Amino acid sequence: MLAHRAKADAFFAKIMPAFNMNKETTVEDWDCYRFLINSYESICEPFSFYSAKYAKVLAHACNTYSEFEVSQLVSTMMATC
Numbered sequence: 001m002l003a004h005r006a007k008a009d010a011f012f013a014k015i016m017p018a019f020n021m022n023k024e025t026t027v028e029d030w031d032c033y034r035f036l037i038n039s040y041e042s043i044c045e046p047f048s049f050y051s052a053k054y055a056k057v058l059a060h061a062c063n064t065y066s067e068f069e070v071s072q073l074v075s076t077m078m079a080t081c
Helices: 002-015 030-043 051-064 067-080
Strands: none
Touching: 002 051, 002 067, 030 051, 030 067, 051 067
16 A cells, blocks of 8 residues: 555656646546546556546646647656556
8 A cells, every 4th residue: 555655656746747736627628537547546556545636737737838848747647658
């Protein structure tokens, strides 16, 4: 259980270290969001009750990243997980 939490914490700290987890984030691009959620769950691990809090990081990426940056994020998942 603690290993899973540490893995999730480390991964999301690596991909978006400056993200403010207290920030309210609304999904604007649902296709991108579902793509990143599915990518994370297939490449890294399924979201748990604990790691679900990081879904807003992926929503923020979809709201602010270009398509290229989103693809780079998936590449980072493949290299990190």
